[in-house]
Amino acid sequence: MEDYKAYQAIAQIRQIVHDAGLCVANEIPCGSVLKRDLNRLEELAYIVRAYYDATKDEAFAREVASVPRHVFPQIIKCKKLQSKTQASVARCHRMLYEIATHTNEPQQEPVKPDTKPMGIDEALEFCRDERRERAKVYFKKAMQKEWIKATGTGLKWNKSKVELAYFCGRVFCPKNIEPFPGTALDKLFEVNRLQSALTQICSAKKPQKWKPIIDSIFEDNQSTY
Secondary structure, rough: OHHHHHHHHHHHHHHHHHHHHHHHHHHOOHHHHHHHHHHHHHHHHHHHHHHHHHHHHHHHHHHHHHHEEEEEEEEHHHOOOOOOOOHHEEEEHHHHHHOOOOOOOOOOOOOEEEEEOOOHHHHHHOOOOHHHHHHHHHHHHHHHOEEEOOOOOOEEEEOOOOHHHHHHHHHHHOOOOOOOOOHHHHHHHHHHHHOOOOOOOOHOOOOOOOHHHHHHHHHOOOOOO
């Protein structure tokens, strides 16, 4: 079943890229369905990468390498697409590139999206309004301390993964009531299993020396983690 899902994901990526490439080449606007599919490219690429990471199947790597990746730069640079769509295409391109370069084909550097750094509102669009406003306050503080840096495809955390998990837990679950948006944050910061890291922190009995540092930007807030 996992084999089927992985090969199906490759087939879907190939078709989406083909259709988008035709639109871009002929200066035809991408329809709503195609735009939706472009935003799914990253999700499909995660399926592909997870399967390859688990199997290291060289035949599968060659299948990935057969996807026409030369079309990706044209799609990424298309000004008619939203920056989050360009970012989804760019991340897919990068993951396919990483797998394909395990084969004997000539290496070609993945193209980075030509976009300005992601804004806070765009980064936190997965939140409801009231949670977003709270998150913006602390994300801005973290940026001022240079813990977080905006890129064209998301956000980069400049400390450890466990510190990121703890920070996000305090931002999004101040009273441990709201669900932790782990999937959205994994994509935003380009990490894996952030929710699992938070669970390990919560269950750890040994004090973490870095916690007071993260807590320092929440000291003006009465909510507790």
